Amino acid sequence: MLRKCDQKQQFLLPLNLEDFVPENHIARVLNDIVDVVDITVIESTYSKEGCPAYHPKPLLKILLYGYxxxxxxxxxxQQMTQTDTAFMYLAAMQKPDFHTICRFRSTHLGPIKEIFSQVVTFCKEMDMIGSSISIDGTKVKANASSRQSKSSDALEKEIDKILKESIETDKHEDEIYGDSTPYHIPEELVDRKKRLEKIKAAKKKLDEEKLKKINITDNDARIMKHKDGSKKPSYNCQVAKHTLGYKPTIVLADAGYFSYGNLEFLQEEGIDAYIPDNFYKAEKEGKTRKFRKSLFTYDEEKDCYYCPAAFEIPFTRIQKRKGEPDLRFYVCSYCSQCVLKNACTMSEKRTITRDPREHLMENMRAKLNTEKGTEKYQKRMSTVEPVFGQIKQDRGFREFLLRGKRKTGIEFVMMCTVHNIKKMADFIKREGKNLKGMLKMIVGGGSKGWSKGGIRARITNTLC
Ligand code: SF4
Structure with missing residues (x-):
């Protein structure tokens, strides 16, 4: 026996859009969140006159759901609003064309960033965020070809080439048209002119910022080495919860974030940081070819080092540095008679340098070497590192669609917004919470005294 199948059947009851998506579908979570975000900034840009525009909320919903x-x-x-039930539900059966969607995104890039902050605030109000933050970065390819990254010399050559070609074309045109004017400029000339303008702008930026190379298509992108060894014009995207509105108690970050300036700042702020230096891992794994510096003991009182052979290495000289404290040098005088020399140095005398802030690194290493320190630092692997995996693998975010620092920044914020929405969906499913009820409490001021205005004001203040 087969089930009846009639494509011409008539509906007896009116359709309910909510029936288009299952109860626990993520489109519903996204829908409920966007329904309560404050978009007065976007709404204020719409005119009350003329033909009614599409409401910004459905546009925002389909844009975010797409991401x-x-x-x-x-x-x-645009296609999906006609064929996909989740898109139909989010768009409330409206069918905006791609021009409208594209224009909406490019016109409201700024406020979209604020929506990210509001979503983070919802997460915080739902107690999904602790006071510990993990920071990390990932490289994402720019919407530009590597071949368009050029040095100053290459740009000048290309400018010369285009100018020569233009002179040739002008001559050719003069021969054909004489003093009369053709009714349109040939396409190739328009293209050449546009390219010349682009190259000149890129050259200007390259000179101003003293760069070695610049990409003509996307001037803000930089050539970066990726994990597979390839070099591509890219952006380095940083992830951290910097819109919380309060100071974290713990910060976890990898060696890329190690600097004495950062450690000093975190110490002054009373934040418990776990950030290894660049050589920490190699030294810990014994991957250094010669005796590592940590085998030498510094004596602060005598301002000298003691080497593994127990010889005293005295302070010898300083090196002046621009914008940095003087670097101190300690040179050993016993190396020529030392049996450990081959394992220690290839030079005649072993030299140790010391930055006056080096105690910060030593204290950090000591902290990371404790059981508690190792455990805390490992937390990074389960917090921030999977974010990039999910964004890149699951959502295919391997290349930017937009160009320029501002637009790519917003595009990345959109990816982070939908990542947080997914986190919220997982959270309410896991905890069996009622999202609509919780959001109502938060925006209605029922949660910890928040009010809608309160959220906005606070977010505006904490936007980076
Ligand atoms: S080579 Fe020099 S610095 Fe190294 S262990 Fe021997 S004496 Fe000490």
Whole structure:
């Protein structure tokens, strides 16, 4: 026996859009969140006159939902509003064309960033965020070809080439048209002119910022080495919860964030930091070729080092540095008679340098070497590192769609917003919470005294 199948059947009851998506579908979570975010900044840009525009909320919903499922173009969501029930539900059965979606995104890039902050605040109010923050970064390819990254000389050569070609074309045109004017400028000339303008702008930026190379298509992108060894024009995207509105108690970050300036700042702020230096891992794993510096003991009182052969290494000289404290040098005089020399140095005398802030690194290493320190630092692996895996693998975010620092920054914020929405969806499912009820409490002021205005004011103050 087969089930009846009739494509011409008539509905007897009116359709309910909510029936388009299952109860626990992530589109519903996204829908409920966007329903309560404050978009007065976006709404204020709409005119009361003329033809009614699409409401910004459905546009925002389909745009964010697209990012959530790995669709970032404007044309695909247009199609999906006609074929995909989740898109139909979010768009409230409206069918904005891709021009409208694209224009909405580019016009409201700024406020979209504020929406990210509001979502973070919701997460915080739902007690999903602790006072410990993990910081990390990942490289994402720019929307530009590597071949368009050029040095100053290469740019000058290309400018000369285009100018020569333009002179040739002008001559050719003069021969054909004489003193009369053709009714349109040839396309190749328009293209050449546009390219010349682009190259000149790139050259200007390269000179101003004293860069070695610049990408003509996206001037803000920089050539970066990726994990697979390839070099591509890219952006380095940093992830941390910097819109919390309060100071974290713990900060976890990898060696890329180690600097004496950072450690000093965190110490002054009373934040418990776990950040190894660049050589910490190699030294710990014994991967250094010669005796590592940590085998030499510094004596603060005598201002000298003691080497592994127990010889005293006295302070010898300083080296002046621009914008940094003087670097102190300690040179050993016993190396020529030492049996450990081959394992210690290839030079005649072993030299140890010391930055006056080096105690910060030593204290950090000591802290990381404790059981508690190792355990805390390991937490990074389960907090911030999977974020990039999910964003890149699950949502296919391996290359930017937009160009320029501002636009790519916002595009990344959108990816982070949908990542947090997914986190919220997982949280309410795991904890069996009622999202609508919780959001109502938060924006209605029922949670810890928050009010809608309160959230906005606080977010505006904490935007980076
Ligand atoms: S080579 Fe020099 S610095 Fe190294 S262990 Fe021997 S005496 Fe000490």
């Amino acid at each position: 959530l499922i790995g669709i970032r173009s404007s044309r695909k969501p």
